[in-house]
Amino acid sequence: MTRKILLTMLMLSVAAWFVSLPDAAADEAASAHIAQVDADTFDWAGQDNSYWRSVLTPLQFSVCREAGTERPWTGVHNANKKPGQFLCSSCGLVLFQSADKFDSGTGWPSFTQPASQTAVARHVDASLGMVRTEVVCGRCNAHLGHVFDDGPAPTGKRYCINSVCLLHKPAQ
Numbered sequence: 688m689t690r691k692i693l694l695t696m697l698m699l700s701v702a703a704w705f706v707s708l709p710d711a712a713a714d715e716a717a718s719a720h721i722a723q724v725d726a727d728t729f730d731w732a733g734q735d736n737s738y739w740r741s742v743l744t745p746l747q748f749s750v751c752r753e754a755g756t757e758r759p760w761t762g763v764h765n766a767n768k769k770p771g772q773f774l775c776s777s778c779g780l781v782l783f784q785s786a787d788k789f790d791s792g793t794g795w796p797s798f799t800q801p802a803s804q805t806a807v808a809r810h811v812d813a814s815l816g817m818v819r820t821e822v823v824c825g826r827c828n829a830h831l832g833h834v835f836d837d838g839p840a841p842t843g844k845r846y847c848i849n850s851v852c853l854l855h856k857p858a859q
């Protein structure tokens with residue numbers, strides 16, 4: 688009986704490892720350039736598109752540098768409910784806390800507020816015949832998504848963020 692329980696626990700932990708692998712592996716592959724520099728002193732805002740093209744994946748570049756939008760329900764972090772923090776996939780700045788993430792049903796990671804006052808900046812975006820508020824990284828100016836006024840309490844805000852612009856750092 689004990690052996691059967693142990694075997695079940697082992698199988699469950701192996702299964703959990705496989706389930707957690709895709710987003711962690713994807714994050715590792717997509718963030719190698721951040722580990723190569725001193726992220727706190729590097730001139731992130733001063734880099735041009737040739738730099739970003741050389742360090743980002745094609746999807747990261749089109750979304751984060753050309754203000755594109757990933758297809759909904761495709762991002763590895765859309766359903767990521769693990770405790771921790773979400774960092775900018777371009778520069779590693781802490782952008783959002785996992786505790787502020789909620790299920791908006793839109794297919795994109797959604798948050799009620801940024802991690803700090805300086806984590807993100809907001810710009811008016813009048814493209815596509817709509818007036819929206821664009822959200823960018825406060826350190827490297829990466830396009831992240833948009834913020835809307837239809838979010839849940841306590842802020843009433845919905846930060847609708849492309850998963851490809853985020854890395855997840857699990858709580859220790």
Ligand SMILES: [Zn+2]
Nearest residue numbers: 775778824827
């Ligand atoms: Zn950034």
